[in-house]
Amino acid sequence: MILQNSYRVVLFKSVNQTMWAEKILREKGIPHKLIPVPRQISSDCGVCLRVESGQEEHVRNVLVNVEGFMEIVPL
Numbered sequence: 001m002i003l004q005n006s007y008r009v010v011l012f013k014s015v016n017q018t019m020w021a022e023k024i025l026r027e028k029g030i031p032h033k034l035i036p037v038p039r040q041i042s043s044d045c046g047v048c049l050r051v052e053s054g055q056e057e058h059v060r061n062v063l064v065n066v067e068g069f070m071e072i073v074p075l
Contacts, residue, residue, distance in 0.1 A: 007075040008056050009041065010049040010063065017068030018047050028062055030055060041073060050075065 010032075012018040018034070025032045030051065037046045051059050056072055063069050 006053050007050050008053050008059075008072045009035070009038065009075050010051060010059060010072050011037070011041070011070040012048070012066075013068035013070060015047055017066065018049060021063050021066050021069070022049060024062060024066065025049065025051075025059070030059060030062065032059075038075065 010021065012021060022032065022034055033050045034047055035050045037044065037048045060072055
């Protein structure tokens with residue numbers, strides 16, 4: 001069983017920026033999944049990237065300079 005807190009979501013300002021970040025993570029070999037933004041985080045439609053919590057700092061270092069990067073929050 002996987003606990004919810006074992007994941008983080010990476011938020012961006014737009015879908016296009018999220019898709020760009022997904023490409024970067026794929027090229028770097030960082031496990032991730034493109035998912036809808038959870039309702040508890042935002043009622044807006046959109047997508048975000050789900051990553052394992054153990055990868056949070058690595059993901060932050062890779063994506064910090066990507067335009068539109070907002071934050072990484074617990075799921």
